[in-house]
Amino acid sequence: xxxxxxxxxxxxxxxxxxxxxxxxxxxxxxxxxxxxxxxxxxxxxxxxxxxxxxxxxxxxxxxxxxxxxxxxxxxxxxxxxxxxxxxxxxxxxxxxxxxxxxxxxxxxxxxxxxxxxxxxxxxxxxxxxxxxxxxxxxxxxxxxxxxxxxxxxxxxxxxxxxxxxxxxxxxxxxxxxxxxxxxxxxxxxxxxxxxxxxxxxxxxxx
Amino acid sequence: xxxxxxxxxxxxxxxxxxxxxxxxxxxxxxxxxxxxxxxxxxxxxxxxxxxxxxxxxxxxxxxxxxxxxxxxxxxxxxxxxxxxxxxxxxxxxxxxxxxxxxxxxxxxxxxxxxxxxxxxxxxxxxxxxxxxxxxxxxxxxxxxxxxxxxxxxxxxxxxxxxxxxxxxxxxxxxxxxxxxxxxxxxxxxxxxxxxxxxxxxxxxxx
Numbered sequence: 001x002x003x004x005x006x007x008x009x010x011x012x013x014x015x016x017x018x019x020x021x022x023x024x025x026x027x028x029x030x031x032x033x034x035x036x037x038x039x040x041x042x043x044x045x046x047x048x049x050x051x052x053x054x055x056x057x058x059x060x061x062x063x064x065x066x067x068x069x070x071x072x073x074x075x076x077x078x079x080x081x082x083x084x085x086x087x088x089x090x091x092x093x094x095x096x097x098x099x100x101x102x103x104x105x106x107x108x109x110x111x112x113x114x115x116x117x118x119x120x121x122x123x124x125x126x127x128x129x130x131x132x133x134x135x136x137x138x139x140x141x142x143x144x145x146x147x148x149x150x151x152x153x154x155x156x157x158x159x160x161x162x163x164x165x166x167x168x169x170x171x172x173x174x175x176x177x178x179x180x181x182x183x184x185x186x187x188x189x190x191x192x193x194x195x196x197x198x199x200x201x202x203x204x205x206x
Numbered sequence: 207x208x209x210x211x212x213x214x215x216x217x218x219x220x221x222x223x224x225x226x227x228x229x230x231x232x233x234x235x236x237x238x239x240x241x242x243x244x245x246x247x248x249x250x251x252x253x254x255x256x257x258x259x260x261x262x263x264x265x266x267x268x269x270x271x272x273x274x275x276x277x278x279x280x281x282x283x284x285x286x287x288x289x290x291x292x293x294x295x296x297x298x299x300x301x302x303x304x305x306x307x308x309x310x311x312x313x314x315x316x317x318x319x320x321x322x323x324x325x326x327x328x329x330x331x332x333x334x335x336x337x338x339x340x341x342x343x344x345x346x347x348x349x350x351x352x353x354x355x356x357x358x359x360x361x362x363x364x365x366x367x368x369x370x371x372x373x374x375x376x377x378x379x380x381x382x383x384x385x386x387x388x389x390x391x392x393x394x395x396x397x398x399x400x401x402x403x404x405x406x407x408x409x410x411x412x
Contacts, residue, residue, distance in 0.1 A: 005272040011257040014250050020234045025226035031296050032225050033254055034261055034270060041258055044220050045251035048239055051217040052247055055240055064240060066211040090237050 008034075060132060062108040062125050063093060073105060080104045082143040086129065086162065088112050088150060096148060104146075107132065112154035113161060126162055133171045147177040214240075266338065268314040268331050269299060279311060286310045288349040292335065292368065294318050294356060302354065310352075313338065318360035319367060332368055339377045353383040 008030065015026045033041055055064050058071035061084075065071040073079055083104030087093050093106050109124045136142040145166065149155035163175055181199035182191055214236065221232045239247055261270050264277035267290075271277040279285055289310030293299050299312050315330045342348040351372065355361035369381055387405035388397055 004278055005261065005270060007257045007260045007272050008270055010253055014253045017246075017250070018235060019238050020231035021227065027297050027300060028226045029224060030257075034258060038258060040223075041254060044223070045255060047216055047220045048247060049251060051213045051236075052240060052244060054213045055211065064211060064214055066213050072210055091233050094233060 061106045062110060062128070063106060064090060078103070081141050083146060084129075084132075084142055084144075085146045085148050086159070087148045088155060088158070092148060092150075104144075109149070109158065109162070112149060112152070112158040114154050121161065124158070126165060129162065130165060130169055130171075133166065133173060134169065137171060142173055144174040144176060147175070151178075151180050267312045268316060268334070269312060270296060284309070287347050289352060290335075290338075290348055290350075291352045291354050292365070293354050294361060294364070298354060298356075310350075315355070315364065315368070318355060318358070318364040320360050327367065330364070332371060335368065336371060336375055336377075339372065339379060340375065343377060348379055350380040350382060353381070357384075357386050 011030050011033070012026055015021060015029055016023070021029060055066050056069075057063075058065045058074055059069045060074045061071060063071035063073060068075065080103050084107050085096065085102060085104055086107045086109060087096065088109055088111055090108060093108060096102050096106075107125065107129050109126065109129075111119055111124055113119060113121065113124070133142055133145075147159040147163070149159045159177060166173065166175065179202070180195070181202060182188065182195060188196070217236050217239070218232055221227060221235055222229070227235060261272050262275075263269070264271045264280055265275045266280045267277060269277035269279060274281065286309050290313050291302065291308060291310055292313045292315060293302065294315050294317055296314060299314060302308050302312075313331065313335050315332065315335075317325055317330055319325055319327065319330070339348055339351075353365040353369070355365045365383060372379065372381065385408070386401070387408060388394060388401060394402070
């Protein structure tokens with residue numbers, strides 16, 4: 001027995017749908033909701049619903065945007081519009097933005113190809129990227145595409161697939177991808193074989 | 207820069223108040239809320255608000271209860287009403303219930319004494335426990351109190367404090383606490399010194 005209360009069971013069942021909430025913590029979060037002041041939780045709910053109403057996908061890159069069809073990055077005059085960095089998710093975009101090392105535009109695919117999970121090319125924003133490149137070709141704007149998909153089998157396969165689609169479309173654009181190798185601050189001893197092999201075969205002049 | 211969208215910032219700020227949601231995952235949960243279908247999120251919010259409206263604390267033991275002043279454990283005829291197990295939180299109650307090794311009643315303190323966090327005796331359900339014991343004395347019901355607070359400094363101090371209050375009140379009741387020692391399935395080599403010391407000093411005939 002955990003609990004027989006129907007309302008509490010329903011709350012737990014709904015919280016289970018929220019991803020990244022460790023199953024061990026669902027009861028704690030349910031307890032927090034029940035203990036908290038009514039107005040705090042009402043406010044949380046209204047903020048969530050308000051956000052869903054006002055925040056949309058950017059028409060160009062699929063980043064989140066509020067009160068505008070284009071996101072703050074696509075809209076900005078200070079960004080280099082000749083480079084597009086292709087990422088899987090919004091979190092990946094945030095991770096790159098945090099480094100302050102990139103000043104171009106983005107394109108969020110919305111995931112990676114995964115036949116096991118039933119995610120095919122039509123589920124990702126691939127055609128939208130090709131359309132974006134075709135349109136930019138007339139204006140001669142986009143010069144380079146940087147693939148920043150995750151270095152996992154799914155991420156690599158997705159990058160290869162999108163790359164081949166770009167080549168098929170005969171679009172004149174330089175294609176690059178993030179360097180892979182030993183991460184800074186890591187210990188060589190604990191690194192996996194594939195990473196060390198990659199770092200070795202892609203070694204650079206010192 | 208992470209994001210400059212006011213609604214999204216507000217959503218993140220509110221999600222940060224929810225405990226046990228790892229800070230790394232807040233952006234992922236926000237993304238999930240924005241990606242999900244409107245009706246799913248509306249239902250989640252309505253389930254949370256409904257639960258807050260219908261679920262109350264048990265008047266006797268502070269477990270959660272729905273449509274009744276007493277919880278299902280206090281109300282049950284199959285529970286042994288002569289033992290009360292004192293726990294810090296609802297999750298602790300659930301953890302004990304899952305083992306099916308205890309058939310008595312509970313008393314949830316609502317936390318542990320913690321001067322650093324400003325949690326004093328008046329913030330816990332201690333007086334309510336004493337009142338409960340005093341009332342039961344007339345009926346001669348409660349024979350034993352088991353302390354099942356966490357074996358942390360705060361949990362131990364809370365148990366000692368409550369125990370001394372029971373003794374001051376001259377209530378005739380047996381007081382016991384959970385055994386401490388080496389957990390089953392663990393490796394002695396990786397156990398901390400205090401646990402091994404406890405297990406050694408409280409060793410039992412084989």
